[in-house]
Amino acid sequence: MSDAPAFVLQGVEKRYPGFTLGPLDLTLAAGTVLGLVGPNGSGKTTTLNCIAGLVVPDAGAIEVGGRPADPRQGHRKSDLGVVAETHGFYQKQSVEENLRFLSRFLPGWSERRAKELAGRFGLPLDKQVRHLSKGNLAKLALVAALGHGPRLLLLDEPTAGLDPVVRSEVLDVLWEVLEDGEHAMFYSTHVLSDISRLADELVFLRDGRVLLRSGKDALTDGWRRISFRLAERDVAVVGAVEYRRVRAEHQAVTDQGEAALGQLRELGAEAIEQSRMTIDEIAVTILKGGSHVAAR
Amino acid sequence: MWQLVKAGLRIHRPVLTNAWTGSVLGVAGLFAVLYLVGIVDSRHALSWAAQALPVYLLYASAVVGWIIIGTELSEHRLRLHALLPLPLSRVALAQLVLPATMLVLGLPLAHAAAAIDQAVFGAGSLWLGHVVLDLMAAHLLLLLQLTLAVKEVTVLRESGWAKAALGILFVVLVVLADLVVGLPRARVVLAPGVEISVHIGSLAVCTAAAAALAALTAAFTVTLFVRRIHVTR
Numbered sequence: 001m002s003d004a005p006a007f008v009l010q011g012v013e014k015r016y017p018g019f020t021l022g023p024l025d026l027t028l029a030a031g032t033v034l035g036l037v038g039p040n041g042s043g044k045t046t047t048l049n050c051i052a053g054l055v056v057p058d059a060g061a062i063e064v065g066g067r068p069a070d071p072r073q074g075h076r077k078s079d080l081g082v083v084a085e086t087h088g089f090y091q092k093q094s095v096e097e098n099l100r101f102l103s104r105f106l107p108g109w110s111e112r113r114a115k116e117l118a119g120r121f122g123l124p125l126d127k128q129v130r131h132l133s134k135g136n137l138a139k140l141a142l143v144a145a146l147g148h149g150p151r152l153l154l155l156d157e158p159t160a161g162l163d164p165v166v167r168s169e170v171l172d173v174l175w176e177v178l179e180d181g182e183h184a185m186f187y188s189t190h191v192l193s194d195i196s197r198l199a200d201e202l203v204f205l206r207d208g209r210v211l212l213r214s215g216k217d218a219l220t221d222g223w224r225r226i227s228f229r230l231a232e233r234d235v236a237v238v239g240a241v242e243y244r245r246v247r248a249e250h251q252a253v254t255d256q257g258e259a260a261l262g263q264l265r266e267l268g269a270e271a272i273e274q275s276r277m278t279i280d281e282i283a284v285t286i287l288k289g290g291s292h293v294a295a296r
Numbered sequence: 297m298w299q300l301v302k303a304g305l306r307i308h309r310p311v312l313t314n315a316w317t318g319s320v321l322g323v324a325g326l327f328a329v330l331y332l333v334g335i336v337d338s339r340h341a342l343s344w345a346a347q348a349l350p351v352y353l354l355y356a357s358a359v360v361g362w363i364i365i366g367t368e369l370s371e372h373r374l375r376l377h378a379l380l381p382l383p384l385s386r387v388a389l390a391q392l393v394l395p396a397t398m399l400v401l402g403l404p405l406a407h408a409a410a411a412i413d414q415a416v417f418g419a420g421s422l423w424l425g426h427v428v429l430d431l432m433a434a435h436l437l438l439l440l441q442l443t444l445a446v447k448e449v450t451v452l453r454e455s456g457w458a459k460a461a462l463g464i465l466f467v468v469l470v471v472l473a474d475l476v477v478g479l480p481r482a483r484v485v486l487a488p489g490v491e492i493s494v495h496i497g498s499l500a501v502c503t504a505a506a507a508a509l510a511a512l513t514a515a516f517t518v519t520l521f522v523r524r525i526h527v528t529r
């Protein structure tokens with residue numbers, strides 16, 4: 001397995017009327033999972049498309065698997081598996097015929113692996129793509145992305161619109177794929193419970209800019225909601241992302257929970273109550289906080 | 297590139313064979329109706345149907361070309377092809393070659409139908425000769441290529457109106473050039489008192505000119521495609 005990062009983005013910028021992505025500096029280490037979290041229109045799909053070579057950035061450099069990525073050349077794409085909302089499958093062909101089409105172009109394609117995955121998902125191989133349900137279409141996209149064992153998986157909301165059972169199946173398969181440590185995954189989603197299961201690190205994106213990049217464990221360990229009673233004056237709580245006071249009742253959200261608790265004990269705060277935050281709560285706080293969080 | 301074209305051919309072949317079958321049955325049906333309502337007698341109905349068939353086969357093949365362009369667009373095929381380990385220039389060429397192939401396959405069939413017609417009804421009965429079929433095929437090929445060029449110009453609009461305007465200008469110039477050199481006797485009125493009048497005479501020269509314009513348009517389309525800022529649609 002190559003030690004080169006799965007991808008490196010350096011100062012990548014993409015400008016559209018009314019929206020600019022970047023400049024983005026992002027690295028994904030080989031064999032790791034990076035979750036990309038952001039509201040609609042934050043630039044998640046554009047970022048993934050730049051890495052996949054579907055969108056040419058206006059500035060910056062992209063390396064995939066240690067090699068400069070030229071969107072006009074195709075060779076590096078054999079190491080990529082992409083799942084996106086739009087697939088481009090042949091609608092009047094069966095699932096099997098679409099997979100056979102891909103097998104002719106993708107080196108390393110394993111028919112056994114593809115059929116195994118399709119069987120696992122209960123994907124009807126003989127059904128025309130146009131007659132597939134949304135869930136089955138997502139499964140087909142995943143089989144198509146995994147059939148050639150790519151080193152880098154780019155997943156753009158792969159579980160969007162799927163029912164909980166199918167979503168769970170998809171996540172199980174992705175989890176198994178990651179087990180060998182040879183696959184890197186860049187996963188964008190709104191469903192944070194998906195990411196919290198798979199991702200090693202999270203990147204929060206808003207308005208085309210990275211607000212925060214953090215390890216998943218650091219997030220869940222560090223972020224706390226704390227309430228306490230102290231004198232009727234504002235307190236600069238360590239790592240405070242949110243803070244409010246009503247007379248002597250204080251409430252804060254901090255990303256440095258332990259340090260903040262130590263500080264409050266030293267200050268003589270009373271009735272200190274603290275709770276850990278879920279990834280969802282943390283994400284909402286970060287994305288609502290926007291530049292405030294990024295500037296800290 | 298050829299792999300993509302071959303795969304496309306395999307997938308779209310039923311549409312082509314259906315179109316050819318439809319042409320044969322359509323022409324036969326049309327002249328059968330004309331015979332039944334008494335507009336033509338049986339001898340003429342058969343003769344006219346035979347004479348019309350080569351042109352219908354050619355048109356049907358071209359229509360399949362346009363159906364392919366539409367299907368590939370509506371099914372976002374580019375998205376699938378752009379993620380294959382192929383250089384973008386080959387993906388672009390495959391997009392151009394696949395619809396054109398329908399016409400290339402239809403042309404020999406049209407010639408064969410014309411030859412049978414000639415053999416059965418005599419050379420004198422043939423109102424559309426082989427050379428005319430070639431000329432029509434060259435023009436249909438050009439129209440197919442212009443369709444794809446217009447698609448690229450539409451995408452080019454996202455890079456700025458000035459570039460798109462140049463693209464539109466190219467398309468207009470190709471159409472004008474075809475009107476002038478693609479027909480044996482042409483008179484194009486550009487504005488009151490401004491006209492171009494050309495008399496080439498030779499159908500073979502006109503066919504070559506139209507085919508050359510089709511090749512030029514294809515080169516223009518590929519150039520625009522590989523300079524695209526995105527290949528998401």
